[in-house]
Amino acid sequence: MARSRMDLKRLGSVGIPLVLVLAGLAMVIYGFAKKEVELHAINWGLLVSGYTYFALVAGGSILVEAIHTIFGYKGPRGEHEKLVRLAIWFPIVSLLCAWILILADLSRPLEFWRIFAGFNPDSRIAWMALLYTIYIAALVAQLVFLIRTSDEERVTHKKIEIALASAGLVAGVLLYTNLAQVFGTMISVPGWYGAYLALYFLTYVVVLGAAGHALFTMTYAWKHKELREFVSHYCGLVIASSVLMLGLLTMWGVVTAWYNPQAWATYSMIVEGMYSALFWGVVIALGIAATFLLALYATLRRSAVAIVSASTLALIAGFVNIYLTIVVHQTRVPEVLSGLYRVAEYHASTAEILILLGTFIIWPSLYALGKAILPLLPGEKPKKLLIFK
Amino acid sequence: MRLAYVWDSRKCIACMACVVACASANYPELMREAKPNPQWNWLAGNIRVIVGENGGKPELRLISCQHCENAPCVSACPTRASYIDRRTGLVRIDHSKCIGCKACLVACPYGARWLNPATMLPEKCPGPFCSKLIENGLNPVCVEVCPAGARYFGDLDDPESPVNEELRKHRVERMLEHLGTNPKWFVITG
Numbered sequence A: 001m002a003r004s005r006m007d008l009k010r011l012g013s014v015g016i017p018l019v020l021v022l023a024g025l026a027m028v029i030y031g032f033a034k035k036e037v038e039l040h041a042i043n044w045g046l047l048v049s050g051y052t053y054f055a056l057v058a059g060g061s062i063l064v065e066a067i068h069t070i071f072g073y074k075g076p077r078g079e080h081e082k083l084v085r086l087a088i089w090f091p092i093v094s095l096l097c098a099w100i101l102i103l104a105d106l107s108r109p110l111e112f113w114r115i116f117a118g119f120n121p122d123s124r125i126a127w128m129a130l131l132y133t134i135y136i137a138a139l140v141a142q143l144v145f146l147i148r149t150s151d152e153e154r155v156t157h158k159k160i161e162i163a164l165a166s167a168g169l170v171a172g173v174l175l176y177t178n179l180a181q182v183f184g185t186m187i188s189v190p191g192w193y194g195a196y197l198a199l200y201f202l203t204y205v206v207v208l209g210a211a212g213h214a215l216f217t218m219t220y221a222w223k224h225k226e227l228r229e230f231v232s233h234y235c236g237l238v239i240a241s242s243v244l245m246l247g248l249l250t251m252w253g254v255v256t257a258w259y260n261p262q263a264w265a266t267y268s269m270i271v272e273g274m275y276s277a278l279f280w281g282v283v284i285a286l287g288i289a290a291t292f293l294l295a296l297y298a299t300l301r302r303s304a305v306a307i308v309s310a311s312t313l314a315l316i317a318g319f320v321n322i323y324l325t326i327v328v329h330q331t332r333v334p335e336v337l338s339g340l341y342r343v344a345e346y347h348a349s350t351a352e353i354l355i356l357l358g359t360f361i362i363w364p365s366l367y368a369l370g371k372a373i374l375p376l377l378p379g380e381k382p383k384k385l386l387i388f389k
Numbered sequence B: 001m002r003l004a005y006v007w008d009s010r011k012c013i014a015c016m017a018c019v020v021a022c023a024s025a026n027y028p029e030l031m032r033e034a035k036p037n038p039q040w041n042w043l044a045g046n047i048r049v050i051v052g053e054n055g056g057k058p059e060l061r062l063i064s065c066q067h068c069e070n071a072p073c074v075s076a077c078p079t080r081a082s083y084i085d086r087r088t089g090l091v092r093i094d095h096s097k098c099i100g101c102k103a104c105l106v107a108c109p110y111g112a113r114w115l116n117p118a119t120m121l122p123e124k125c126p127g128p129f130c131s132k133l134i135e136n137g138l139n140p141v142c143v144e145v146c147p148a149g150a151r152y153f154g155d156l157d158d159p160e161s162p163v164n165e166e167l168r169k170h171r172v173e174r175m176l177e178h179l180g181t182n183p184k185w186f187v188i189t190g
């Protein structure tokens, strides 16, 4: 009786996320089939914003995780070490979601291989594809290594672990600097500055990565007091300190744009125009101020409720800000005659919304599926097909 | 060879013959539809029109691909589908290599590219019909149909070509030259 209840529970823990992943994929495919060129549309809209978002979320968690693998921090009672496999699974899932969105944004996703076949070294997008591949390969190799090796073997193979983590970290930093340059090198869009965006994206990587890691890890750590308190304290500290930097950089971007009339044409829409409520209300008040206070409280009082709230706010506000950064600056670009602007009126289409929603369903479902079939939790060992529970 | 375009802003009577000829010659199948180029909300052609103001007078510009020698669209293209044709110096798109990432559309500071609603792939000057004309040593349709004789096309490397003749005689400017794109599309202003 007890055994059949266990089997049923296991079936549910695999079956439900699997069904949700498939449902999400179906939404993505259906949305893709319905995509069409919209009236006065910009070129990179909701899907590219979503892709950038997932890419940034994935980068941060590798930084969180590298503190353990490269710098050897285990947590006061080894808590960080216990969570390290979950910490690697999370960016893998987030990167897969980023891939889904970027492929869905292409008009001919099945021709994607042409990026490698005709690799153009001048193109930031070509480098994105290469760095992504290296990054995801490093993450998968690291996860397999951690799953396959026992605690004793890990001590003897420490160099391999550090090499894999370092490769992931270096590829990650290059990837995010390059991602910023995908936008920053576009001289046609004055609202995007390459040097600024690189710093901005790297800071976002830390905030979103720590927030995503905290939120997703809590689905397991919540039931374990010492893990719950550790995640609250540790991620709270990372979020509180990086979100302050993010606030500073956000305002720096606004002040710098004020001196450039062409950049101000779109920045003014964000700061004092039709998007100002989103900017001041969601990005600044919730995403920076409230997130900082909650994260600080979480780290000082080891409060799980506070870290979950801070992470949720950071993730929501982060998406809004990335959307504003990518979309709004394309809606008013300078024409060849001075003082004139080419104006676009972008509204995300139903197809794009469907694709994004599908990906947001896949994200936690795939994470849960991984937790159900891979030995990611403390003490779990692979029993089937080398890496499965 | 470095093929280039010259447009005489003083001669142009804004009749739009070049705009319509470009669309109907290059994209006849799209022209039959109600909204052939939704992105520009315009005809399915490679020329768009903007009107500004200069000293209280309207100022017109016809915008199409400038065939930049330092082309942002070519640098941005991950697959080399956008490339500079070494034989002609024109910037071309090899649609068979294009994945539709739209980087070239974002990168072009002139807004000279648009997304074909049928294929979801980028289009720009020269379109398929004009490409054939150029390959056969003929002028593109915009030059042929201009009733005011305001358009010229030819090789910058040939001192006798019509473009060089016009460039020698007049004051010319190149649009957004300060961006370093080195466009091969000249506007006669005086």
Ligand code: SF4
Pocket: B064, B065, B066, B067, B068, B071, B072, B073, B074, B091, B107, B108, B109, B110, B111, B112, B113, B124, B181
């Ligand atoms: S005008 Fe635009 S499309 Fe044409 S070559 Fe220059 S950047 Fe490329």
Ligand code: SF4
Pocket: B076, B077, B078, B079, B080, B081, B082, B093, B097, B098, B099, B100, B101, B102, B103, B104, B105, B122
């Ligand atoms: S849309 Fe096509 S031509 Fe333009 S950059 Fe992408 S692959 Fe190149």
